[in-house]
Amino acid sequence: xxxxxxxxxxxRENKLNIWLVSREYAGIAExxxxxxxxxxxxxxxxxxxxxxxxxxxxxxxxxxxxxxNFSEIWRDSVSFDINGTSAKVSFSRGIFNGVQIIxxxxxxxxxxxxxYTYSFDEQxxxxxxxxxxxxxxxxxxxxxxxxxxxxxSKNCLNDEIPDIVHCQDAxxxxxxxxxxxxxxxxxxFSKTKFVVTIHNAGPGYHHEFKNIExxxxxxxxxxxxxxxxxxxxxxxPFLLASENACITTVSTEYAEExxxxxxxxxxxxxxxxxxxxxxxxxxxxxxFSKYEPSDKKKSLLPFEFNPLKNDLExxxxxxxxxxxxxxSNKSLDSKNFADGTLQFGxxxxxxxxxxFAYIAYHGRVVHQKGIEVMLDSAEKMFESNLPVRFIFAGQxxxxxxxxxxxxxxxxxxxxxxxxGYNKSIARLAxxxxxxxxxxxxFEPCGLEDFIAxxxxxxxxxxxxGGLCKIVDDETGWLYSPNNSEALQTELTSLVNIMxxxxxxxxxxxxxxxxxxxHEKYSWNKVALIxxxxxxxxxxx
Numbered sequence: 050x051x052x053x054x055x056x057x058x059x060x061r062e063n064k065l066n067i068w069l070v071s072r073e074y075a076g077i078a079e080x081x082x083x084x085x086x087x088x089x090x091x092x093x094x095x096x097x098x099x100x101x102x103x104x105x106x107x108x109x110x111x112x113x114x115x116x117x118n119f120s121e122i123w124r125d126s127v128s129f130d131i132n133g134t135s136a137k138v139s140f141s142r143g144i145f146n147g148v149q150i151i152x153x154x155x156x157x158x159x160x161x162x163x164x165y166t167y168s169f170d171e172q173x174x175x176x177x178x179x180x181x182x183x184x185x186x187x188x189x190x191x192x193x194x195x196x197x198x199x200x201x202s203k204n205c206l207n208d209e210i211p212d213i214v215h216c217q218d219a220x221x222x223x224x225x226x227x228x229x230x231x232x233x234x235x236x237x238f239s240k241t242k243f244v245v246t247i248h249n250a251g252p253g254y255h256h257e258f259k260n261i262e263x264x265x266x267x268x269x270x271x272x273x274x275x276x277x278x279x280x281x282x283x284x285x286p287f288l289l290a291s292e293n294a295c296i297t298t299v300s301t302e303y304a305e306e307x308x309x310x311x312x313x314x315x316x317x318x319x320x321x322x323x324x325x326x327x328x329x330x331x332x333x334x335x336x337f338s339k340y341e342p343s344d345k346k347k348s349l350l351p352f353e354f355n356p357l358k359n360d361l362e363x364x365x366x367x368x369x370x371x372x373x374x375x376x377s378n379k380s381l382d383s384k385n386f387a388d389g390t391l392q393f394g395x396x397x398x399x400x401x402x403x404x405f406a407y408i409a410y411h412g413r414v415v416h417q418k419g420i421e422v423m424l425d426s427a428e429k430m431f432e433s434n435l436p437v438r439f440i441f442a443g444q445x446x447x448x449x450x451x452x453x454x455x456x457x458x459x460x461x462x463x464x465x466x467x468x469g470y471n472k473s474i475a476r477l478a479x480x481x482x483x484x485x486x487x488x489x490x491f492e493p494c495g496l497e498d499f500i501a502x503x504x505x506x507x508x509x510x511x512x513x514g515g516l517c518k519i520v521d522d523e524t525g526w527l528y529s530p531n532n533s534e535a536l537q538t539e540l541t542s543l544v545n546i547m548x549x550x551x552x553x554x555x556x557x558x559x560x561x562x563x564x565x566x567h568e569k570y571s572w573n574k575v576a577l578i579x580x581x582x583x584x585x586x587x588x589x
Contacts, residue, residue, distance in 0.1 A: 065583055066100045066210070070198050070224060071217040073164050074103060075339075077145060078111050080164035081413065082333075082496050083217050083248050086299070089336040090215075091148045093576035102211075104198045106190075107141060107152035109162050116143035116150065123151070124204035129233065131192045132266045138197040140204075153197045157190060181447055191220045191256055192267045199227040202237040211241050213583045216294070218248040219256035222286035223268065225293035230274055242586040243294035247287060247328075249493050250298070250307050251417060252315040258284040280316045288320045295586055296321075297329040299494035300515030304330030312491045312514065329582070332518060334575035335499040337567060342480065342504055349473040350480055356505035356563040359556055364480060364505050368407065371481040372396055375474060376440065376465040390469035394457025396438050405438045406544045406552075407482035409506070411475050412497050414445030414453065419488030419511065421449075424456050425533030426488075426540060431460055437544050439464040442478045480504035483552060484543060488536055492516045498525065499570065502562045507555060509539055518570070524562035 073080045075088035087103065095101045113119055123142035128135055141152040162168040165187070167178040177185075184190060198221075202210075216224045225243035228234060248254075257280070258264035264275045264284035278289035290296065298304045306312040308321060308328050321328060341347040342363070343355040351370050354363030374380055377398040408427075412418055427439050441453050441464065450468055457466040467474060479485055485501035487510035494515030498508040508525035510516040519525040528539040546554060 063584070064098050064100065065212040065580075065587065066102075067094060067583070068102050068104065068198075068211040068214045069094075069217070070104045070195075070214065070221045072106065072194065072220045074105050074145075074150070076112065076115060077150065078105060078108050078164055080166075081248075082494065085336070085496055086246075086248070086333055087217050088146075089334065089572040090576060090579065092146055092336070093572045094580065095147055096573070097576060097580060099580070102149045102151060103145075104151045104153065104194075104201070106158040106194055107154045108158050108164060109160055110164070110168075111152070113143065116145050119143040124201070127197065127200040127203055129196050129200060129231075130269055131189055131196070136193055136196075138193065138200070140197075140201065151201065153194055155193055155197075157186065157193060161190075179447070181445055181450075187256065188258070188263075188267050191223075195221060195224050195227055196231070198224055199231055199234055199238075202234050205237070210237065212587055213242055213244065214238070215244045215246070215579075215583075216290070217246055219254060219286050221245070222256075222290040226270065226274065226289050227268075229293050230270055242583070242589075243290075244582070244586070245287065245290040245294045245296050247296065247298040247307070247493070250287070250303075250312070250314040250317050251491055252313060255283075255285055255287065255315065255317065257286065260284070280320045283316075285317060285320060287317060288324070291321065291324060291326045295329065295582070296326060297331055297582070299330070300332040300518065301330035302517045303491075303493045303514040304328045306491070306514055331575065331578050331582070332515060332570070333494045333496065334570045334572035335496065335503065335566065336572045337503060340476075340500060340503045348480075348504075349476050350504075351477070354505065356503070356559050357567070359560045361505055361556065361559070367477060368481040369402060371440075371477050372398065372402065375467060375477070390467055390471050390474060393454045393466040393468060394461050394464050396440075396465050397462040403552075405436045406484065406547045407438050407440065408484045408486060408509075408540065409440040409442070409478050409482040410486040410488075411442040411479050412487075414443045414449045416446065416449070417490055417492075419490055419531060420452065422488045422511075422531055422533050422536055423486055424452060426537040427456070427464065428460075429533065429537050430541060430544070431463055433541070435541060435544050436548055437463075437540070440467075440478050440482060441465070442467040442475055444469050476500070476504070479506055482506055483547065483555070484509050484540070486536075487511065487516055488531060489513060489516065490531055494518075499566055501525075502566050505559045505563065507559060507562060509536070509543070511536075520565070523558070524565050 069091050071087035073084040075084040120142045123140045126139040128137045139154045143150050169180045171178045172180045222245050228238040260282050278284045310318040352363035352366040376396045453466045485506045485508045492514040501508045511531040512527040512529040521527040528535045
């Protein structure tokens with residue numbers, strides 16, 4: 050049945066009123082890959098002429114330096130109950146790159162120094178809040194955020210009713226349920242369509258409730274509603290969302306892996322299959338304007354170059370700059386670089402740089418990313434005396450961080466680990482090398498392979514999920530199975546090719562890879578796919 054206001058939107062030239070809901074957003078509050086999707090999709094939809102409103106918490110780590118027209122008080126505050134506690138939430142507003150941002154304000158968010166986990170400073174203040182571990186009040190935070198977004202509707206006029214509410218990942222997945230069943234907003238969202246995007250269906254990323262009683266306490270929803278989200282004893286936000294929303298994920302390959310049960314989802318695959326839920330895969334794009342290596346202001350790199358035109362001179366200047374300032378014996382003496390990053394190990398500055406293949410890993414330091422596979426492979430290559438040097442950069446699990454530290458100290462002169470995160474240093478580490486590593490056990494989409502190709506660095510990845518968008522032996526290399534032997538074999542072959550033929554042998558491939566992703570994965574093109582989906586939903 051067509052919606053009553055179907056004609057009105059087409060009088061507005063087919064433009065939609067879209068709410069985009071995310072716990073993180075690039076340039077404002079950053080954590081994982083969700084930030085890039087939320088930001089680039091919102092900006093691309095705005096450029097298509099749609100009305101966009103983004104909802105995000107106001108954290109203690111929120112960067113407001115580029116937010117214009119910030120209003121401390123925006124609309125009336127709202128109150129609701131969570132786990133027997135009355136929560137009062139207020140709203141701020143600002144404009145970021147033309148997009149309207151609504152900030153959810155509450156002390157539980159403003160006291161947090163990172164989006165999902167505790168920071169080093171928070172651990173110093175309270176040893177129980179260990180750096181890198183998730184917030185102990187995450188269930189409260191998620192409910193606070195989602196209920197606040199839904200209750201914001203009390204401030205809205207009729208012409209502000211959203212046509213589409215697009216919820217990013219599990220911390221926003223229950224919004225369609227609250228919009229339908231919270232008495233306080235009864236009727237407001239009756240004509241709204243909902244989309245929930247799964248960014249990671251792996252164990253530990255569902256934000257599920259351990260049982261129905263816990264879900265009832267935190268959500269305030271009746272058991273007859275919550276039972277529809279049962280997965281064993283747990284209550285899954287994604288399964289609840291599937292009753293009231295279109296479910297998408299961030300690559301076609303990952304959608305197939307979830308539905309077929311080929312990736313570990315801690316039972317979520319079985320839940321979708323039992324319900325007969327369709328899962329739509331839309332591969333993420335990349336906003337090249339934020340990484341353009343021919344513009345230092347955008348790339349944040351010290352030298353300019355252009356892989357599209359086979360101009361790589363600046364890339365190798367970036368390599369030399371990185372090796373001198375962030376990976377040498379000399380830089381090791383200073384230890385601290387910027388924003389808390391630390392160097393462990395070093396690369397021997399007396400060696401001739403052109404004699405070696407340089408390989409980097411940048412990303413979260415967690416089990417999912419295959420850190421152990423990577424280190425085992427690197428060790429075997431060092432033991433074989435291959436002309437190769439490794440650069441590791443990132444943060445995450447303390448245990449795996451310690452493994453990287455120990456490895457870098459063991460192989461001093463041959464590898465370096467930059468612990469922590471600084472955007473400029475992270476980008477430089479990727480741009481400085483010949484090959485980037487992506488040994489993930491599973492990967493919903495992946496952005497780091499895009500960034501590598503944009504910077505003229507060829508990715509080597511386990512053939513899983515969204516990493517399969519790499520065209521094997523054309524825009525990078527895929528290997529399988531994901532063990533150290535398979536990865537070592539692939540890398541050894543590449544190192545030997547470079548050793549005997551020179552790195553220029555990969556010049557044509559570098560240019561093609563960069564051109565390929567520009568032509569296929571620009572966010573401007575991906576946004577058109579979402580636009581088509583929204584309009585199909587709206588017309589139902």
